[in-house]
Structure formats: C-alpha cells, structure tokens
Amino acid sequence: AQKVTQAQTEISVVEKEDVTLDCVYETRDTTYYLFWYKQPPSGELVFLIRRNSFDEQNEISGRYSWNFQKSTSSFNFTITASQVVDSAVYFCALSEVIQGAQKLVFGQGTRLTINP
Amino acid sequence: EAQVTQNPRYLITVTGKKLTVTCSQNMNHEYMSWYRQDPGLGLRQIYYSMNVEVTDKGDVPEGYKVSRKEKRNFPLILESPSPNQTSLYFCASSLSQGAVAGELFFGEGSRLTVL
Numbered sequence: 170a171q172k173v174t175q176a177q178t179e180i181s182v183v184e185k186e187d188v189t190l191d192c193v194y195e196t197r198d199t200t201y202y203l204f205w206y207k208q209p210p211s212g213e214l215v216f217l218i219r220r221n222s223f224d225e226q227n228e229i230s231g232r233y234s235w236n237f238q239k240s241t242s243s244f245n246f247t248i249t250a251s252q253v254v255d256s257a258v259y260f261c262a263l264s265e266v267i268q269g270a271q272k273l274v275f276g277q278g279t280r281l282t283i284n285p
Numbered sequence: 286e287a288q289v290t291q292n293p294r295y296l297i298t299v300t301g302k303k304l305t306v307t308c309s310q311n312m313n314h315e316y317m318s319w320y321r322q323d324p325g326l327g328l329r330q331i332y333y334s335m336n337v338e339v340t341d342k343g344d345v346p347e348g349y350k351v352s353r354k355e356k357r358n359f360p361l362i363l364e365s366p367s368p369n370q371t372s373l374y375f376c377a378s379s380l381s382q383g384a385v386a387g388e389l390f391f392g393e394g395s396r397l398t399v400l
Contacts (some may be wrong), residue, residue: 173327175327178325204388204389206389206391212373212393212394213391213393213394214375214377214389214391214394216388216389216390219387219388260327260328262328271316271333271335271379272330273318273330273389274330274344275320275327275328275329276327277325277326277327278327
C-alpha cells in the first residue's frame with residue numbers, strides 16, 4: 170500500500186534561515202506522481218509542485234527547491250532565505266493509478282513557523 | 286475564474302440530522318474527490334469519482350455517501366452525522382486522465398461540527 174511519511178511534525182526557524190521539509194514515500198508502482206501543497210493559516214490548499222516518477226531532475230522555483238531521490242524514496246522541499254509568509258502547514262502527497270483510478274495519499278503535514 | 290466551490294463553509298449540527306455538503310467545479314474536470322482533515326492525520330480521502338456515475342470508496346468512507354449525477358457536482362452526504370465526523374472537509378477536482386495524475390484543485394474547505 171502507498172504511504173507518505175513527513176517525520177517532522179513542526180519546524181520553527183528564524184527568518185532568512187534555510188529550511189528543509191522531509192518527505193519519504195512508499196509505493197510498489199513504477200509510475201506515480203508526487204506533490205507538495207501549502208496550507209497557510211487562512212486554510213486553503215495551494216498547489217506547489219507535481220513530479221512524475223520518471224523525472225528525477227531537481228526543480229527550483231524562486232526560493233523553493235525540490236530534491237527527488239528515487240533511490241531513497243524521498244521528495245524533500247527546501248525553502249531558501251525563509252520569510253514570515255512561508256509560515257504554513259506543508260503536505261507531501263503521492264498519487265498512483267490503481268485499476269484506472271487515481272489514488273492520492275497525503276502525509277501528515279509539517280507545520281512550519283518562520284519567526285521574525 | 287477556475288474554482289471549486291463548497292457550501293456551507295461552516296456548519297454546526299446535531300447527531301443524526303442529515304446534511305449535505307455541496308461541491309461544484311467549473312473546470313470540466315472528470316476527477317473529483319472528498320477529503321477530511323484532522324489534526325495529526327493529514328488529509329484522508331473519503332470518496333472519489335473518476336467520472337459521471339462512477340464513484341468509489343477512499344480510505345475513510347464509513348458514514349458518508351456521495352453521488353455524481355453531473356460532471357460539475359459532487360455532493361457529500363452525511364445521512365446520520367456523529368461527533369467523530371467533526372472535521373474540516375475539502376472537495377477537490379483534477380484533470381487526471383488514465384495514468385496521468387493531474388494537479389488537484391481544492392475548494393476552500395467546510396468546517397463541520399457535530400454535537
């Protein structure tokens with residue numbers, strides 16, 4: 170069965186520090202997708218990135234970067250030079266297609282607090 | 286504007302009183318899903334639908350029903366709500382087709398309290 174583990178329940182750093190959120194996943198499939206979502210204090214869920222299992226290139230988007238390591242089944246998320254607005258709960262998710270249906274499983278989330 | 290709309294956003298009800306949370310999307314997405322979010326448990330899938338008249342159970346379907354009579358709507362029905370269904374509910378839709386998993390677009394959430 171698929172599973173996503175975000176071992177860090179809460180992280181607190183001071184503004185401008187770099188911070189990495191860990192995500193480890195389990196799947197038996199060779200074709201799958203990985204996602205990161207952000208949930209700010211207002212409560213909505215904001216899509217950040219999607220990565221398919223065949224694309225192991227790391228991605229950078231401004232201060233955000235993602236490191237996909239198939240060998241360790243990890244898809245870690247790094248925020249460089251963190252800002253107070255980055256404070257949110259971040260969810261990692263894994264999607265497989267099982268018998269033609271998409272099955273998406275979320276991790277428990279990591280609450281990130283950036284202190285001024 | 287592309288969006289997923291849920292109603293009501295907030296609801297307090299009593300045990301056993303049937304309620305429906307509506308969900309509507311305007312992106313012509315085939316895939317729709319319901320999740321509940323509880324502290325320490327992340328988001329757990331309740332039901333999902335790959336297309337009109339096609340629905341299936343997620344990880345926590347007990348106590349819930351859904352229907353998909355039209356592509357745009359995917360209501361969540363609690364026939365006899367109980368306090369353990371107090372939670373934050375999210376509806377989502379996606380352009381997922383076959384083996385390709387698309388980005389999920391989420392509604393703003395519905396906070397339900399069952400007394």
